[in-house]
Amino acid sequence: MSHLSPFQTFLLLSIVKVIVVFVITLTAVAYTVLLERKVLGHMQNRWGPSRVGPFGLLQPLADGIKLFLKEDLLPMAAERPLFIIAPIIALTCALVSIAVVPFGAAHHIYANGIGVDMFDISNINIGLLVILGITSIGVYGIALSGWSSNNKFSLLGSLRATSQVISYELALGLSLVGVVLRAQSLSLRTIVDSQSAHGLLSWNFFGGFQFVAFFIYLMAAYAETNRSPFDLPEAESELVAGYHTEYSSMKFAMFFMAEYANMITVSCVATLMFFGGASSPLGHLLPANFGGAILTVIFPVLWFVAKVFAFLLLYIWVRGTLPRFRYDQLMSFGWKFLLPLAMANIIITSLVLALHG
């Protein structure tokens, strides 16, 4: 590898990182679907998928093959270019934002005079804004899919989704300001580092008194990802399947994957912002070099994965428990309750920081 220039080394290592993270994310998406079907099944006193492979573990593979082989229908009245591009926008935006998520402790490997962070595709100093920006672009996928289908159910679904996402984006963004004020940075790595001093006690949720912000974030995030109890855009009892009614085969699968990829991203952000990211909850109770060199690198990744997994379980639990909101309830909840609460949280957090810091 010595005949490569530093730039080429950087490029090569980055591509390897991107491919590894991409494959892991897609696998996680597939298995989140299975997890949801299994957990929901058990909550409803049935087994869930259990035929393909041991405990139904190969079900995602079978689903994938099925969706690939299905006929790709294109409605005659659809606006062709937009109809095709909409699922691509949705899936791309859902997958790209994982690029700025640091999923382990900063650990550089050095080659040809260039250090590359192993557990972070790119550490940008405005990582949080990048995630918010990409999320806000993702709504085009949903909006265009409903309009270009030329179907009234799809249109209603996408209108609901668009207005819902725009409304809850405000509360979502404002709920994160308290954390940014505490960390004094928009870099996700810095935000995680600011919470890693004393384990559990220095996490923003416990030590930072940002639990109000966390609940605002959680509710706004459920609305942003169109998940129950805010799943009005695809309410099957009123709108058939909402914005993806007319989609079949892989185009439908792309929307489906986008939904679950968004769930994973939202869980990652919740972990990073409020629960210390990859830092251990035990703090200094364990010695810094616990378990040797390799385990110290792997443990943070395991903590991160465990936290994200807990959030995904919470998503499924909520879906199995809560009934759907009514549309006017959804809007007044977002604008009249979450938004003022988020602003109050910002004011109180900044007052406390100004008086104490």
Add this chain to the structure above:
Amino acid sequence: MQLALFIIFGALAVAGALNLLLQRHPINSALSLVVVMMSLAVLYWSLGAEFLAAAQVIVYSGAIMVLFVFVIMLLNAGEEERTKGSRAAYIVGIPGAAAIFCLLSFVFLSEQKALGVANLGGHLDNGLNNIAEISQVLFTKQLLPFEVTSILILVAILGAVVLARKEEQ
């Protein structure tokens, strides 16, 4: 690297702007405008103004243009009909635009020294980052314009609420 980014995304912005004018369906025009906004964001980023770039994407592409698309979808606006347009615009249009372009570039190029070099990234004197620099300027030197702008926006919101409210019988 910066030159390559400038050429690619500058060309994309111009192509998007032309497409905006040439498309006959309003939703295609709106989407071309989104492309223009995003390319501008990349240009800001390549100049070192990453906060401005992110704000451009979140505010313009993510909120304002979504509302444009939303309204077009809601009204179900059809394709526009091509009209002949006014004869004066046909004759004066392109020469006039070219003249204004030449005039502006002449002024900018001849007064280059007096105008100084734009530094969108801000002068990083104290080792602060971009966002800290912008907020320092906003809350010290530019405090009055900043507050006046926020009051202006507040007035606009109130106006919208008054217009949208139903008359009570």
